[in-house]
Amino acid sequence: MSAYVPMVKGGRCWNGAHRDAGKVVHAVHEVDYAGDNFEKALCGTAPGPRSYGWTYAPNELDVNCPKCVKKMEALRASYLQEGGGMREKNNGVLQSV
Numbered sequence: 001m002s003a004y005v006p007m008v009k010g011g012r013c014w015n016g017a018h019r020d021a022g023k024v025v026h027a028v029h030e031v032d033y034a035g036d037n038f039e040k041a042l043c044g045t046a047p048g049p050r051s052y053g054w055t056y057a058p059n060e061l062d063v064n065c066p067k068c069v070k071k072m073e074a075l076r077a078s079y080l081q082e083g084g085g086m087r088e089k090n091n092g093v094l095q096s097v
Contacts, residue, residue, distance in 0.1 A: 007054040043067030
């Protein structure tokens with residue numbers, strides 16, 4: 001399962017105060033390289049051309065973008081359903097495989 005981390009759009013960083021940073025927390029695929037992250041979020045949005053990219057959500061907030069939350073739930077369900085180490089019994093209880 002891919003690692004998604006909560007991030008906000010960083011804004012333009014015109015004066016270093018980051019007052020135009022985003023308020024919506026998206027689920028963005030975590031990258032393992034140094035530099036700006038311009039990956040698309042699960043909902044399909046990406047930072048604009050004048051932005052400096054994604055930045056980690058302040059105070060480790062949870063994802064609150066409705067589209068990202070819906071897609072994360074669908075990914076989690078399909079992962080569990082298709083052999084992600086768990087299998088569902090007839091009564092709806094998950095058990096280890």
